[in-house]
Amino acid sequence: MRQMADEVATGSQPESYAAFELLAAIFSAREIDPAKLRAVFPVKAWREETVEVPVGLLRPIVLGWLNYIEPSNALSLGQSMQIEGDKQGVSPTRNLQATKDRDRRLAKQVVLDIVQTKLQGSTLSIDAACVSLAQREKVSLRVVERAYKKFGPYMRKKLQELGYAAD
DSSP: OHHHHHHHHHTSSOHHHHHHHHHHHHHHTTTSOHHHHHHTOSSHHHHHSOOOOOHHHHHHHHHHHHHHHOTTOOOOHHHHTTSSOSSTTOOOHHHHHHHHHHHHHHHHHHHHHHHHHHHTTOOOOHHHHHHHHHHHHTOOHHHHHHHHHHHHHHHHHHHHHTTOOOO
C-alpha cells in the first residue's frame, strides 16, 4: 500500500488504478481493522471522507477489475466489467439502457394519452395512441409498438394501482 501511495503522490500511478487495487484488497481482506486499513489509503480524501457501502455492491466492480488485470485476459476494462460489448455488433450497456429508457418513456406516453383521452370523455385505442405518438416523436410506428408491447402492461398496472383506469 505504501508503494502505491508514493506512486499516486508522485503522479506515476493514477488514482483510479489505485482505487481499483484498493477495492480488491479490501474485498479480499474484510477481516482487517477498517481504521488500520484507512490509515494506509494513498489519497488523503480517501482517509477522511468515508461512506459505508454494502459488500454486494462492490462485488461486481471488484470481480470485473480482477478479471481485467488477469494476465491472460485481452479484454478492455469496460468488457471486463460487462458494460461494453465484447464482440463486433454488441452494443455497450449504456446504449442498451438508453434504448430501454426511451422505450419506457414511449410506453408510458401511450398509456397516458389513452388515460387523458378517457378523462376528457372520449376513447383512444392503443393502435391510435401508438400512431399519434410515433408522429409526434418522429419515430417509427414499429418502435412505439415494440415499446408499448414490452413496457405498456406494466405502466397500465401502475396507473391502475394509483386509481386511474387505463382500459
